[in-house]
Amino acid sequence: MTDKLSVAIAAGGTAGHVNPALALAEELDARGHTVRFFGETRRLEGKLVPQAGFDFFPVHVTGFDRARPWTLATALAHLAHEERRLASAFRSDPELRPDVAVGFGAYVELPLMRAAARLKIPVVLHEQNSVPGLANKQSAKSASLIAIAQPAVRAVFEKHAGAATKIEFTGNPVRRSVLAGDRARGRASVGVPADATMLLVFGGSLGAHHINQRMCELKEQLLARPDVYVVHSTGADDFEATRDALALTDAERERYRVQPYIEDMGDMLAAADLVLSRSGASSVAEIAALAVPSVLVPYPLATADHQTTNARLLVDAGAAIMCPDAQIDEDAFAAQLLGLLDDPAAREHMREAARGLAQDKAAAHLADAIEGLRV
Structure with missing residues (x-):
């Protein structure tokens, strides 16, 4: 011993x-x-x-x-x-x-x-x-x-x-507090039904603005899917501008929750069916540890483009797809994101691949x- x-x-x-x-x-x-x-x-x-x-x-x-x-x-x-x-x-x-x-x-x-x-x-x-x-x-x-x-x-x-x-x-x-994330508890905290498809969006402390803008543009297509719920963390600095650009109606707020930050990342990741995020080291680790399928958009100004290399850990395992920041305004990005929301079998395959990493x-x-x- x-x-x-x-x-x-x-x-x-x-x-x-x-x-x-x-x-x-x-x-x-x-x-x-x-x-x-x-x-x-x-x-x-x-x-x-x-x-x-x-x-x-x-x-x-x-x-x-x-x-x-x-x-x-x-x-x-x-x-x-x-x-x-x-x-x-x-x-x-x-x-x-x-x-x-x-x-x-x-x-x-x-x-x-x-x-x-x-x-x-x-x-x-x-x-x-x-x-x-x-x-x-x-x-x-x-x-x-x-x-x-x-x-x-x-x-x-x-x-x-x-x-x-x-x-x-x-x-x-x-951290154990993240690993202890609970799907039912997380969904209850944001009002997402157990049988709904939940998209979790966050950008990290830097570089969330472009993702926030793109989410505003995709709002109608996302909410056109009656079973899709969105939890969107904008970052504190971009919250008011994103909230105003989304211009959510009372009915839309039932299925699209916008907030400045996530208080319990473990519960939110456990609750999610798909994540859209940057690929900082901690984000990649937590996404992999909770085995959540993900769409990763590396922050383009990261030193030596290290977020792209970070994302490769999940992408090469088949647990994520990656899109350069410069391409998220294209139709192909929307098709990938929406396609995964519509394809539970593909998401489950990605989830199993993430589990294989044993993060x-x-x-x-x-x-x-x-x-x-x-x-």
């Missing part, structure tokens, strides 16, 4: 980094391991981690802005200071010193990864995207294990990893790999 571990996790800045880290923490905690987070109190992790009930050790770093080269000196000074502070704390306090240090790709991971490497503590990296961030590339050489959520990123890490580094595909961990087991796979470092 694997010894109980003390695991230090650094993840910060965005939900795309923090939520997979919390999903891993939940899995490790359930196995009896001790988990402590390291991050910035003033950023998202400083809120979400304490809310989730995990210990939080403050770290202060500043990023380097390429547009302001003079910020490099300050960034390096803060990084060096925090690395020394953590290394000293780990040497002096056996209770604080971890058995394994795990980084999820944000700049805030660097002090922990470097302090751990200095003290010969095993380093694990997790990369959610198909294009790795600078922090993970910088930390790769000292890593014992690099866990990836996208097969395409393996080749990049092979160039940066150390000779003894193991690269393993684990998938992108999804709902990603947190367990990553925890297994971390435990394996001590076997």
Whole structure:
């Protein structure tokens, strides 16, 4: 049996980094391991981690802005200071010193990864995207294990990893609150009958506007299908403009619900028969984990077009279809979307393909790999 571990996790800045880290923490905690987070109190992790009930050790770093080269000196000074502070704390306090240090790709991971490497503590990296961030590339050489959520990123890490580094595909961990999504509960919360066909639309924090515009244009065709219900999350910034453009009548509001954001993504994904969304790493992971058929429209301004590569994970498995953003105004896109709503057999085939990816087991796979470092 694997010894109980003390695991230090650094993840910060965005939900795309923090939520997979919390999903891993939940899995490790359930196995009896001790988990402590390291991050910035003033950023998202400083809120979400304490809310989730995990210990939080403050770290202060500043990023380097390429547009302001003079910020490099300050960034390096803060990084060096925090690395020394953590290394000293780990040497002096056996209770604080971890058995394994795990980084999820944000700049805030660097002090922990470097302090751990200095003290010969095993380093694990997790990369959610198909294009790795600078922090993970910088930390790769000292890593014992690099866990990836996208097969395409393996080749990049092979160039940066150390000779003894193991690269393993684990998938992108999804929080238990999402995995616990319930179809009946989700439908009841938005007034969708059990036997209706539900389309869930969301665009993520960036780049939803074009999808929102296209949905306004497709409203009549969607509602012409009496069994179709739409739940459309616009993003907070675009809510009022989209609501006004839809101009829903009282009768249409019975089957078309427009809202700024989704409060319980697990329930909404479980309730959906088809998803239309961008293909950020977290969205792809959650769609796959709940095994929902999807139409993916990658955000065209994403770094190195990584959302297109993210989408490939589902498309190549037969669990999704993908349409470039520049083509969603064409008739072919409408035909694909409406065709899937009209074809339950095709959707079921896609659902089975998504289940085959076992994305709902990603947190367990990553925890297994971390435990394996001590076997």
